[in-house]
Amino acid sequence: MSVDQEKTSPRRQARGERRIAQLLEAAANVFCTTGYTASSTNAIAREAGVSPGTLYQFFPNKEAIAIELGDRLIHQMRETTGEALAAVDPSTPLEEAIGTLVDRFTAFSCQHPVFFALMHGPDIPGRLTEEHDALHAHLLGQVEALIAAFLPGAPAADVTRTAHLCLGLYKAGLELVLSHEGSERDAYVRELKNVLIRYLEPLLTEYRATADLTTTRTP
C-alpha cells in the first residue's frame, strides 16, 4: 500500500512536485479566463514559465491536466460540503441552517473561481463530466437526506425534486454572487438565502399542519 502511491509514475523529486503545483495553478488561471477547449497547452506552459516539453514530463496530455485539477477541487468540495451538511441539526430553525450552508458553500466557490468555470462549461473532457456528475449526485443525496430529515414521511419523488431545485437555485444565486463584489455581493448572498428559505418554509409548515392533523386524529 505504501509503495508507488501513483500508478506506474516515475519517482518524483521535490522539484517535480513543485512544478506540478505550479502547472496546475497556471492551468487554473488559463482555464478560468479562456475555458478548457480554447486553452492551449503551450499557453499553460507559458503561463507557468516552462517549456511545452516540461509540461508533458508531468502530464500525458491536455485532458490529464484538467482531470488532476478537477480531482483536487472536487475532493476539497466534497470535504467542505460534507462537513457543512453533516453539521446541520434538523431541530434548528430552517433560516439558521440555510444561512450557514449558503455561507460555507459560497465561501468555497469565491476562493476557487476555476471550479465553477471548469465544471459548468459545455466543453469539458468526458472523465471530468463523470466525476462532476458523481459529485452532483453525492451532493444531491446529502441534500435529499437533509430535506427528508426536516420533512420525514414526504414522498421520495418530491424530496428528489426539491433537492434538485435547491441545488439549481443555489447555482443560479452563486453565479450572481460571483459576478458582484463588496456590499452588493453580500446583498445577493442575503437574497439567495431568502429565496431558499421562502421556497422551503411553506413545505415545512404544510408538513407540520398535516402532522398535527394526524396526531389529533390518532390519539
Add this chain to the structure above:
Amino acid sequence: MSVDQEKTSPRRQARGERRIAQLLEAAANVFCTTGYTASSTNAIAREAGVSPGTLYQFFPNKEAIAIELGDRLIHQMRETTGEALAAVDPSTPLEEAIGTLVDRFTAFSCQHPVFFALMHGPDIPGRLTEEHDALHAHLLGQVEALIAAFLPGAPAADVTRTAHLCLGLYKAGLELVLSHEGSERDAYVRELKNVLIRYLEPLLTEYRATADLTTTRTP
C-alpha cells in the same frame, strides 16, 4: 430603402434561401450537441449534406453562422417575451401573472433548445455575446418595470437586484425543466412557479403593509 436588403450581398435565388435555412438548421443541431467552438464548419456542411465550399458561398466565416442563427433566435425571443410581459396586468394576482409568464417563456425555450446552448456557453463569439447581453439587459429592464409596477416606490437598487434574481432563478429552473420530460417536466414547471411566487409574494405584502402604514399616518 427597398434596394439591397442586406449589405453588399449577391442577389439571392430561392434555392439560396433554402440552402441558408438548411445550413442554419444543420448548424443548430451541431452547435446543440457539440457546442460552438468544438463544432467544425466541415461538420456543419456534412450535416447539411453540402460541401464546405457551398457553406462559404453563403457565410463569410464560422462566426457569421452563429451570428445569423443567434440573431434570428434573439429576434423571436424578443417578440415572445415582449408580448408576454406587456400583457401582464399589475392588478392581477401575482400567482396568475407568474404562471402565464413562466408558461410562455418555457414554451419558447422547449421549442428552441439551441438557444439555451448557444447563449450560455462560455465559448460563443464576441458579437453574439454582445447581442445576448443586450437581450438580457432589455429583458432585465422589462422585468424591472414590471416589478416596479407591482411595488411602486421601492428603491431602484432593490428592484434591479430582484429582477436579476428572477431571471437567474428562471434560468436555473429552465435548465431543470429542459432536462426532464412528460409529467416530471410539468412538475418542475410548477415548482419553478412556486419558487418565484414565494420569493416575490413577501415583498408584495411587505410593501402593502408599509403603504397602509403610510396612509394611516397621513390622513
Add this chain to the structure above:
DNA sequence: GCGAAACGCGAGCGATCTCTCGTGTTTGCC
C-alpha cells in the same frame, strides 16, 4: 436559347494545436 450570375463541388493551403524526441542540465545516492 443564350449569356450572365448564382450555385455547388472538393482538393488543398496556411495556420494552429497537441504531443514527441533528441539533447543538455540538475539532483539524489554511493
Add this chain to the structure above:
DNA sequence: GGCAAACACGAGAGATCGCTCGCGTTTCGC
C-alpha cells in the same frame, strides 16, 4: 566525484480546422 534518473528545453512532426480557389452546373432574364 561519479553515475543514473529525474528534470528541462524547444524545434518540429502529425493532425485538424477554417477557409480558398478553380472549375463545372443550374437558374434567371431577355
